[in-house]
Amino acid sequence: MALDRKGLDQAVDEAFPLLSSLAQRIHATPELAYSEHRASGWIAEAVEGAGISVERGLGGVETAFRARVGGGSGPRIAILAEYDALPEIGHACGHNLIAAGAVGAFLALSRQTATLSGTVELIGTPAEEGGGGKIRLLNAGVFREVDVAMMYHPYDRDILAHPALATKRLTMTFRGAPAHASIAPWDGQSALTACLETFRLIDSQRVHFRDGVRVHGIVTDGGQAVNVIPERAASLFLLRAPSLDELERVAVIVERCAEGAALAAGVEVELSMRNGYKNMRNNLALARRFGKALESLGRKPRETDPSVGAGSTDMGDVSHAVPSIHPYLGICDEGETLCHEREFADCANSPRGLETMRLAAKAMARTAADALEDRELLASAREEFERA
Ligand SMILES: [Zn+2]
Known part of the structure; x- marks a missing residue:
């Protein structure tokens, strides 16, 4: 029946x-x-x-x-x-x-x-x-x-x-050296500079992303005091792609941007990638x-x-x-x-x-x-x- x-x-x-x-x-x-x-x-x-x-x-x-x-x-x-x-x-x-x-x-x-x-x-x-x-x-x-x-x-x-879209979450934590932002800025290494530069570097790479990829981030820590060269800065990114393969490829590029920015600013970066949804x-x-x-x-x-x-x-x-x-x-x-x-x-x-x-x-x-x-x-x- x-x-x-x-x-x-x-x-x-x-x-x-x-x-x-x-x-x-x-x-x-x-x-x-x-x-x-x-x-x-x-x-x-x-x-x-x-x-x-x-x-x-x-x-x-x-x-x-x-x-x-x-x-x-x-x-x-x-x-x-x-x-x-x-x-x-x-x-x-x-x-x-x-x-x-x-x-x-x-x-x-x-x-x-x-x-x-x-x-x-x-x-x-x-x-x-x-x-x-x-x-x-x-x-x-x-x-x-x-x-x-x-x-x-x-x-x-x-x-x-x-x-x-498939997703990954990427947390970036930059660590530099603090210094008085006016008396001796040359003694510091700005974590914030590297954090912001990462956003620009990722934008520079978008031309290489396949259709449908989305990479969007926010700054979650932009420094500790306005008169101190930021010792610490952090951001959170969401990476999305129509396939898991493309997502893996984009993840490598985004990590490279963070490492490049850290290198340029002379600071350390710690990356923590978490799988999101398929x-x-x-x-x-x-x-x-x-x-x-x-x-x-x-x-x-x-x-x-x-x-x-x-x-x-x-x-x-x-x-x-x-x-x-x-x-x-x-x-x-x-x-x-x-x-x-x-x-x-x-x-x-x-x-x-x-x-x-x-x-x-x-x-x-x-x-x-x-x-x-x-x-x-x-x-x-x-x-x-x-x-x-
Ligand atoms: Zn819903």
Whole structure:
């Protein structure tokens, strides 16, 4: 017996008041990475309210969780919920809508548990904003037996398979020698000079970066006193590239710039490079199926859109481990506002945002149903994943 697709839609509609209130409560109570205690609690309560048990503290991460329906030897489909917010601007990335949409899709599928030809999991993944919650869950083995992972993300337009860039964080600490900036500047070695020169040297190298690379930094320590040649200076850079190979290449260039600047200024530099997120490998077989579901619900998504830039997400790491999709759905007019802007936070709490969440829940439920029942779809998703 196959899952009743109309029944999935109806179940999302019936749950819509609950999903909306969940999205609005999370929106009104923004919590930062790994502190999403109330959000993860409310989501777990909503799921438990449907008689499904929730495993809290998943993978040793306090605000992660998992709920499961179905079973057997069939495919295992994971629907991912994010719910962390940003400092100052709250839910300006719309993760409250991601959470509610994921819950909606999961609850709809759970209503037909007897007909599930596999397992559906709702995985609560904290700390997308810089904390890499999904990486901790990956390392804990949470995705080991998952066949397909899916989530959606609010945006200003509908895009099925948009890139997300791989990232590294680089901390630079320069150490020179202090001296009175007026009485004896010749006795000092300015750490700040090297720090600033690094920015200029990196700019000089941008011509050699491949398309889509982003390198952006801030000065985190610009000196200790205005009348002292700065003994210490520091900066933080984020390096992003469309592929891990290009990211490695750019990292070498950026480090060289810091070393060159330090050499010129006669100071020491200490570099600390940390891996961030991997680039997103969108599974096109699954993304197109999600697109079909969206079209039948009245939207006209495009596959990608080079006119809009790309960010980064820890869903990229999941996509290197499991065939994954991370489609974007508009919650405002194109160009009106974008993620990480104050206006976007308003859209994430608007009737239009909630309607998009409803639609995303339906499209994810349908895509999950297809992945469970259409063995050809699953095989081509797998084949595409192995090829990459
Ligand atoms: Zn986001």
